[in-house]
Amino acid sequence: MVPKHDVGPETQTDAYFVMTCEGIRPSTSIREVSEWNGPPWMNGQVIDQPVPNPFVFRIDAHYPGELLPMYEGSILVMHDELIRKLQEAGVDNLQLFAALIRDEDKKKEYTDYKAVNIVGLVSCANMDESTRMDPDEDESDIIDVDFDSLVIDESKTGGALLFRLAEAVSAIVVHRSVRERVQSIRGMTFYASGEWSG
Helix, strand or coil: CEEEEECCCCCCHHHHEEECCCHHHHHHEEEEECCCCCCCCCCCCCCCCCCCCCCCEEEEECCEEEECCCCCCCCCCEEEEHHHHHCCCCCCCEEEEEEEEEEEECEEEEEEEEEEEECCCCCCCCCCCCEECCCCCCCCCCCCCEEEEEEECCHHHHCCCCEEEEEEEEEEEEHHHHHHHHHCCCEEEEEEECCCCC
16 A cells, blocks of 8 residues: 555645655665566555565676665665665655675675565646657557656645656656655656756
8 A cells, every 4th residue: 555645635736756766876786696587666556475585686897886776776775874764754665675785896785775666657648738758559458658857736636645657667757755755765766847857
């Protein structure tokens, strides 16, 4: 179940943002080492089969730089501090699994990250006001729309705090109250309605 933000009857519609992590340069990238043959981690469903413990990733030596607090690959990875702040904001639809990031060049391992599954998809893209990269794209392709400019219909979010967008599951959408809690973490980036493409 996607957690909700209590909105009083006299409260104006709250803003939503697409949350990414692009604010650190140079940053290093990570790659999966552990094998995963289960369902995709972007479909919003609960993962109910065994997951590698820990889920191992390695730093890509071709991209030296600083580790980011969040990586949005096929498996979402978050630093413990980011997770803590999300939980403090009331987010409770995250499945967390132990992760280990190896820096093979420096012979160092980081254990303060988790592999994260976001449970819940919300269909709230305003398709009339959003623009697509391919205007002729199949309208029925709800989970893989390539947006050039995403506009969120806030009346359809149901007050959810954090979720994947059903029309483009790579988009992690957060409520303003969540953004306010985590925006102090270096590198976290937030796109308002109409600003995100992907």
